[in-house]
Amino acid sequence: MRISDSVYLLDSTKGSYSYLVTGTETALIDTGFPGAGKGIVKELDAIGVKPRDINHILLTHHDIDHIGNVAMLQELTGAEVWASKEDIPYITGELDRYGFKKYLKYIFRTKKPDTIKPYGPEQKINGIEVVPTPGHTPGHVCFSFEDILFAGDLLKNKGGSLIPYPPPWNWNDSVMLESINKISKFDYRLVCPAHGKPLFL
Numbered sequence: 001m002r003i004s005d006s007v008y009l010l011d012s013t014k015g016s017y018s019y020l021v022t023g024t025e026t027a028l029i030d031t032g033f034p035g036a037g038k039g040i041v042k043e044l045d046a047i048g049v050k051p052r053d054i055n056h057i058l059l060t061h062h063d064i065d066h067i068g069n070v071a072m073l074q075e076l077t078g079a080e081v082w083a084s085k086e087d088i089p090y091i092t093g094e095l096d097r098y099g100f101k102k103y104l105k106y107i108f109r110t111k112k113p114d115t116i117k118p119y120g121p122e123q124k125i126n127g128i129e130v131v132p133t134p135g136h137t138p139g140h141v142c143f144s145f146e147d148i149l150f151a152g153d154l155l156k157n158k159g160g161s162l163i164p165y166p167p168p169w170n171w172n173d174s175v176m177l178e179s180i181n182k183i184s185k186f187d188y189r190l191v192c193p194a195h196g197k198p199l200f201l
Contacts (some may be wrong), residue, residue: 003190003198007148008047012039016065016194019150020044025055025126028073029143029150030066030194034108037069041076051077056125059083059116060152061137062090062097064108066194071111082125084132085118086139092116098171133183135176136165147189154179157196 001009008020013032018040021027026049032040041051054077060066062083070091074081089095092112096102119130119141129144136153143150153169154176155162164180167173192198 002047003192004146004148007145007192009192009198010040010043012036012043016068017192019192020047020049021126021128021145022049023126026053027056027058027126027128028054028079029058029128030060030152031057031069031073033065034068034110037072037076040069040073053077054079057081058125058128058130058143059087059091060142060150060194061140062087063101063137063153064104064110066152067091068108068110071113074113081113081116082119083116084139084141086134087137088116088118088139090137099168131183133176133179135170135172135174135179137171140176140179142183144186144188147187149183149186149188149191151183151191151193153194154183155191156193157191157199160199162191162193162199 003009006022010018013036016032018032019029057079090097123130131142131144133140133142133154142152142154170176190198190200
């Protein structure tokens with residue numbers, strides 16, 4: 001689904017949405033649940049984007065429904081994979097996820113990407129600004145592009161309202177609320193969460 005001249009929501013990733021941002025380079029934001037990779041490639045082809053057109057894969061955080069196809073897509077596209085330095089050890093398996101999330105690896109098998117580059121301070125990639133928003137995970141980030149916020153799991157759209165995730169899903173609730181307060185000071189036209197459709201403000 002086309003959201004703007006250069007932004008697409010990938011319907012093939014319903015349940016944990018990925019987004020495509022085109023421009024001088026092309027970036028894929030998150031990669032959905034394990035098993036969605038072939039659907040992503042098919043949908044990209046339908047909008048005229050070949051695998052090798054993808055230059056960057058930007059991860060909002062380490063949860064399995066966001067990194068589920070990152071290794072497969074990295075191999076297919078040759079894209080650089082990016083994540084926060086705090087979340088990279090969870091993606092590579094050096095650290096176990098906290099709480100009940102550590103058991104999800106026995107249900108959802110994910111291959112580790114070959115290499116992951118850490119975001120730098122105040123970094124922009126293809127015009128997409130990386131905005132640190134820890135709380136849901138230690139290194140969760142959102143992305144700011146033009147007047148659009150890609151919210152990852154900082155917020156979800158439930159019945160037309162943006163709400164935070166309940167405590168069992170979060171690494172640190174108080175830190176997450178600080179991140180939400182930080183984001184609320186920006187003036188966005190559209191918020192694109194991973195869970196729930198984009199919401200015009």
